[in-house]
Amino acid sequence: MPLFQRPPQSAEELAACxxxxxxxxxxxxxxxxxxxxxxYRGEDVPQLTARAVLMGSVLGGLLxxxxxxxxxxxxxxxxxxxxxxxxxxALSNVLVKLGVMKTPLTIxxxxxxxxxxxxxxxSTGGTxxxxxxxxxxLSVTPENPAGKHxxxxxxxxxxxxxxxxxxVLAIPMKRNLINHERLRFPSGTAAAATLQSxxxxxxxxxxxxxxxxxxxxxxxxxxxxxxxxxxxxxDEKTGEPTxxxxxxxxxxxxxxxxxxxxxxxxxxxxxxxxxxxxxxFDNNPVMIAGGMLVGxxxxxxxxxxxxxxxxxxxxxxxxxxxxSAVTGETVRAATxxxxxxxxxxxxxxxxxxxxxxxxxxxxxxxxxxxxxSSLGGGAAPATEARSAAGxxxxxxxxxxxxxxxxxxxxxxxxxxxxxxxxxxxxxxxxLAVAMxxxxxxxxxxxxxxxxxxxxxxxxxxxQLTYGALIPQxxxxxxxxAGITASAAGSAADLLNDLKSGYLLGADPRRQFIAxxxxxxxxxxxxxxxxxxxxxxATALTGVGGAAPQFPAPSxxxxxxxxxxxxxxxxxxxxxxxxxxxxxxxxxxxLAAAEELLPKLRRYLPxxxxxxxxxxxxxxxPFSMLLGAxxxxxxxxxKPEHAEGYLVPVSSGVIAxxxxxxxxxxxxxxxxx
Numbered sequence: 001m002p003l004f005q006r007p008p009q010s011a012e013e014l015a016a017c018x019x020x021x022x023x024x025x026x027x028x029x030x031x032x033x034x035x036x037x038x039x040y041r042g043e044d045v046p047q048l049t050a051r052a053v054l055m056g057s058v059l060g061g062l063l064x065x066x067x068x069x070x071x072x073x074x075x076x077x078x079x080x081x082x083x084x085x086x087x088x089x090a091l092s093n094v095l096v097k098l099g100v101m102k103t104p105l106t107i108x109x110x111x112x113x114x115x116x117x118x119x120x121x122x123s124t125g126g127t128x129x130x131x132x133x134x135x136x137x138l139s140v141t142p143e144n145p146a147g148k149h150x151x152x153x154x155x156x157x158x159x160x161x162x163x164x165x166x167x168v169l170a171i172p173m174k175r176n177l178i179n180h181e182r183l184r185f186p187s188g189t190a191a192a193a194t195l196q197s198x199x200x201x202x203x204x205x206x207x208x209x210x211x212x213x214x215x216x217x218x219x220x221x222x223x224x225x226x227x228x229x230x231x232x233x234x235d236e237k238t239g240e241p242t243x244x245x246x247x248x249x250x251x252x253x254x255x256x257x258x259x260x261x262x263x264x265x266x267x268x269x270x271x272x273x274x275x276x277x278x279x280x281f282d283n284n285p286v287m288i289a290g291g292m293l294v295g296x297x298x299x300x301x302x303x304x305x306x307x308x309x310x311x312x313x314x315x316x317x318x319x320x321x322x323x324s325a326v327t328g329e330t331v332r333a334a335t336x337x338x339x340x341x342x343x344x345x346x347x348x349x350x351x352x353x354x355x356x357x358x359x360x361x362x363x364x365x366x367x368x369x370x371x372x373s374s375l376g377g378g379a380a381p382a383t384e385a386r387s388a389a390g391x392x393x394x395x396x397x398x399x400x401x402x403x404x405x406x407x408x409x410x411x412x413x414x415x416x417x418x419x420x421x422x423x424x425x426x427x428x429x430x431l432a433v434a435m436x437x438x439x440x441x442x443x444x445x446x447x448x449x450x451x452x453x454x455x456x457x458x459x460x461x462x463q464l465t466y467g468a469l470i471p472q473x474x475x476x477x478x479x480x481a482g483i484t485a486s487a488a489g490s491a492a493d494l495l496n497d498l499k500s501g502y503l504l505g506a507d508p509r510r511q512f513i514a515x516x517x518x519x520x521x522x523x524x525x526x527x528x529x530x531x532x533x534x535x536x537a538t539a540l541t542g543v544g545g546a547a548p549q550f551p552a553p554s555x556x557x558x559x560x561x562x563x564x565x566x567x568x569x570x571x572x573x574x575x576x577x578x579x580x581x582x583x584x585x586x587x588x589x590l591a592a593a594e595e596l597l598p599k600l601r602r603y604l605p606x607x608x609x610x611x612x613x614x615x616x617x618x619x620x621p622f623s624m625l626l627g628a629x630x631x632x633x634x635x636x637x638k639p640e641h642a643e644g645y646l647v648p649v650s651s652g653v654i655a656x657x658x659x660x661x662x663x664x665x666x667x668x669x670x671x672x
Contacts, residue, residue: 060120131482166490188499215652291627305613349614355587
């Protein structure tokens with residue numbers, strides 16, 4: 001049968017593509033035989049069409065900027081499937097009214113579109129905000145504060161092969177995890193419910209799309225005001241006219257409060273202001289919108305960490321000196337207040353994240369055992385299930401030959417790029433790909449059971465493994481970990497999409513093709529966006545006393561782990577050593593408390609929040625807490641309204657800021 005299909009051409013054909021009367025919640029309880037007989041729509045409904053893939057690739061490419069932008073800011077990645085569904089639903093109806101298309105997308109076309117968009121917007125950006133950014137940070141030297149970027153050919157090849165590897169890794173897992181065990185994959189289930197709702201209540205969907213686009217328009221104003229030099233001011237020192245933005249990046253509204261510490265210059269003591277410790281208000285609303293999605297518990301503990309860094313840990317580090325046995329120089333644990341987040345906060349916050357992630361992963365031993373026991377494909381039914389048209393599961397599911405061919409192609413590509421560009425010995429590259437398969441299996445099962453993909457823990461396991469195997473190579477440490485983290489994220493993303501399609505009766509082969517198609521648009525958008533947003537390492541480290549535009553907390557944590565293995569604890573500042581030890585202890589204790597006291601989890605400190613709060617400049621945790629408070633107030637006072645519009649509003653602001661941020665970066669490069 002042809003994989004690509006013809007879209008409906010008439011109202012009658014479109015009516016035949018209406019959603020099933022069976023809701024996703026009922027499909028969830030069906031066994032495979034019942035699903036094939038009552039839900040699978042086979043050739044009856046167009047799914048994989050050229051217009052669906054094109055729209056998914058375009059929307060996914062735009063949303064890739066969103067994930068790149070917010071990932072470099074916070075280390076988080078946002079799912080794009082639901083946002084893409086809302087936008088494509090509205091866009092296809094507009095195109096029909098304009099006469100560009102004869103009929104709007106069907107529900108299963110939209111499902112395939114979401115797979116392409118999700119692949120483009122989610123699975124290609126993980127390596128940029130973690131391993132690639134960490135590699136750029138490691139290239140920074142006093143002589144070259146801008147660092148050195150990887151070439152575009154290497155970056156494109158690496159991104160494509162990693163996303164491809166993750167996509168094909170999902171093939172052998174799908175039938176067992178989704179068809180047989182019927183794991184919920186909450187994000188995939190939510191996407192299916194969203195699509196069912198969109199096509200059952202189109203008017204509400206149009207309103208959500210308008211709200212999302214309106215929020216995006218509001219968000220798009222801020223990069224223009226903050227980053228584009230639209231006016232000229234006179235420099236106070238030189239008296240020369242200087243291009244300047246209309247709105248500063250942040251405002252020191254907290255300088256009316258006291259701060260700790262100060263410096264003595266030429267015998268004159270000057271007390272520090274809160275703004276010296278990055279205690280300012282961020283004028284960009286993107287972090288407020290991010291906090292609306294993250295929630296109150298995590299952002300509150302981020303704020304607690306940020307305050308602790310500015311008023312306790314940072315000043316203590318600034319006052320603590322040490323004479324290096326290697327260089328003979330006297331150095332502080334934090335050389336300047338505005339550097340405290342990356343010079344002392346990093347060494348406490350990153351170990352909190354590492355310990356809590358690894359401990360949490362270890363407590364999922366039942367999940368690990370189930371994942372390993374399912375390597376053989378799980379318990380298949382005694383008789384082969386068949387659809388009403390006589391098709392068996394083997395006719396419907398993605399064939400294992402695709403896994404073999406795709407796995408060999410992408411695996412060889414990953415090993416080749418790792419060997420030639422990152423100096424990873426071939427046998428260690430092969431080992432990394434093999435370990436990635438096993439760890440991705442565990443990560444995907446965790447996603448199916450809890451909606452949490454432990455890519456951070458997967459990456460740290462690989463860093464620990466290769467820190468022992470090749471301790472002298474920070475590059476190998478980072479990039480082998482990047483293989484696992486990126487591929488595991490891509491595989492889990494595809495399984496969420498396949499779960500959504502399964503609940504709607506979609507064809508998994510066609511969804512796989514849509515997912516694979518989105519990789520190329522996502523790679524183009526992500527690589528281009530990365531070069532534009534991060535022209536050099538100063539975008540990640542900051543210049544002078546200013547906080548960086550993108551603190552890249554994931555990359556900072558990855559870099560820290562790699563440096564520990566290379567230099568050894570003995571060559572680090574004693575206060576940094578102590579921070580690592582205490583951070584590991586705090587992370588482990590918090591993870592253990594969550595495991596032992598699940599009913600009290602909402603009242604316990606968030607290890608993720610605490611860890612990130614130490615790695616970010618103050619203004620980002622403060623803005624996220626403000627957003628979380630706004631979301632809490634909204635959901636408390638108008639829960640039904642918030643349920644429908646909280647995600648479109650916050651996602652729209654993030655999309656508007658990030659997409660316009662890339663466009664402004666292009667303009668700034670053109671204007672010089």
